[in-house]
Amino acid sequence: MLVPLSHFLKSTKWQIPRKSYNTWVLAIKNASSPLKALQLYTHMHRQSIPFDTFSILFTLKSCTHFKNLTIIHHLHSHIIKLGFNTHVYVSTCLLHAYAVMSFDQACDLFDEMPQRNIVTWNTMITGYSRSGSINKARSLFEAMPVRDAASWSAMITCYINNGFRDQGLSFFREMMANENPKPDQVTVGSVLSGCAHMGSLGLLAGKSVHGFVVKNGWELNVDIGTLLVDMYAKCGFLKNAVWVFVLMQERNVSTWTALICGAAQHGFCQEVLSLFKMMQEAGVRPNEMTFTGILNACAREGLIEEGRKYFKMIKETGLEPRIQHYGCMVDMFGKAGLLEEAYEVIKEMEFEPNIVIWGSFLSACKMHNQFDIADRVIGQVLRDIKPENDGGIYSLVSDLYALNKKWDDAERVRNLVLNQNVRKARGSSCI
Structure with a gap:
């Protein structure tokens, strides 16, 4: 009851x-x-x-x-x-x-x-999208007696959010060709987000969306402008990202962060630090993602002292370090061969280390042939991470044993991977 x-x-x-x-x-x-x-x-x-x-x-x-x-x-x-x-x-x-x-x-x-009514149908398409039922969403879309921009947006978002970005972009092109209804800001936002996650493969589609915005005389407001900056930055087209950034009349923390993270992602590390200084001078308060971009840049460039400074600044700004910030610090110290410092960062974390952090740390131990330090955590890593969840970590541990001529241990760990029939996980970064 x-x-x-x-x-x-x-x-x-x-x-x-x-x-x-x-x-x-x-x-x-x-x-x-x-x-x-x-x-x-x-x-x-x-x-x-x-x-x-x-x-x-x-x-x-x-x-x-x-x-x-x-x-x-x-x-x-x-x-x-x-x-x-x-x-x-x-x-x-x-x-x-x-x-x-x-x-x-x-x-x-x-x-x-x-x-x-049309909102009823759109609500169901969005629901099917959230549950990953793409075919059911598409069937419902096709069965709709009338469609509006929100209907098309829901279907485009369904494809993009479920990893079928090419189909989402194709659907957007079909919508533009029909010209009725015309894409609205929500539709354009979904497509630009999908283009950004496709990297360089999404650049051509992203440019066509930008062309649509210009052709239809849309105002370059903070929402559309930030999405364009993010898309160009993540696609590696930093000049265009900066160009849009400069044209914007209003910018918020998300705009600055999009440019900072994009520049960091593509190795423009000194530019990242310059952008952050300009952001501070503009009186814009950074958020957690801003610091992730900055620390990622420091890790890439090996800027140890700067990394320490900006990590400390997180708390000074009134924020709390997140696991991705600790991950950047482990990556930075690990690449520089400062394995003891990287290990101290892991021990000081208030979170349980995840696969990315363990992978970064063990890769650095392998790179610098520091098996003694790696051996301190291998037991915990093998307990916390199951081979079916990430065979890459197990392969890394096996390689560390083999490099140090611990053949029996190397074979034992390798067999755990083979028995589970798992594949190496794709590499991940701290962003």
């Missing part, structure tokens, strides 16, 4: 004065938290204050933030009791709530809906 809504409201100690109906609806809309919206809704019910679609919609939207199916079930039951379940806007809002928490129940509701 479902727990009654009053269970969630036992902690309520404040009294709600009597108000007019319109004031109640406005109060639900402007509630400072989902809990207050639910409290207001419950009070309206107890006081027999009449509901309409607006009060139902505002409560549903607010309570979706709870991500609690019990609450949504109770609201659903109340909606049916009030007879609002046949209202397409209410049903669509309820569908969105289920899609966030239990997509199977969203599918059931979709099948039962007597009426659907």
Whole structure:
């Protein structure tokens, strides 16, 4: 049996004065938290204050933030009791709530809906996208009686977010060729993000998207501008990234960080430090990703003292170092042959070392033939990381044993990999 809504409201100690109906609806809309919206809704019910679609919609939207199916079930039951379940806007809002928490129940509701609008269909495509059901999303897209820009965006995002970026770009080209509907900012954002993750392979498509933005007279606002900077930077076209950056009237921390991380990724390490100095002079406060880009540049260039300085600056800025920052420091010390310092960084971490950090550390031990230091952690690495999860680490450990003529240990570890029939994992960086 479902727990009654009053269970969630036992902690309520404040009294709600009597108000007019319109004031109640406005109060639900402007509630400072989902809990207050639910409290207001419950009070309206107890006081027999009449509901309409607006009060139902505002409560549903607010309570979706709870991500609690019990609450949504109770609201659903109340909606049916009030007879609002046949209202397409209410049903669509309820569908969105289920899609966030239990997509199977969203599918059931979709099948039962007597009426659907374009938002209903788009919500389902997005839900299938999140669950990785690309073919079902495409079938639903094809079955739509009418499509808008959001429908195309949802389908393009579905392909891109599930790793089928070529198909996503092809879909975008088809959308541009149809000219109705035209791509909007959300569509362009999804495509540019996909191009950025394709590296140099996405450059041509990214340029065509940029051309579309210019041709249609779009303002180079902070959102579109930052996406273009990020795309060009990650594709290795730093000159174009800087050009867009300079043309932008407004820049935020994401804009600066996109350029810094892109420059670091392609080895423009001194430029990274210069950009960070300009960022500080502009009064823009860095975030965690900004420092990841800076530390990655220091690691690539072997700028040990600068790396120490910027790692210390993370806390001075009011942030806490993340695992990727520690990973950059391990990488930096490891490449420089400072294996003891790299090991100290690992010991000082508040996180459990991940595969990337262990791989970076052991690779450095192998590069500098420092088996004694590697031997301190090999036992922990083999306990924490299973061969089926990353055969590359096991192959690295086997190589370290072989380089130090520990043939039996090398064969033992190698057999663990072969028995699991695993492949070496792709190399990873600290970004």
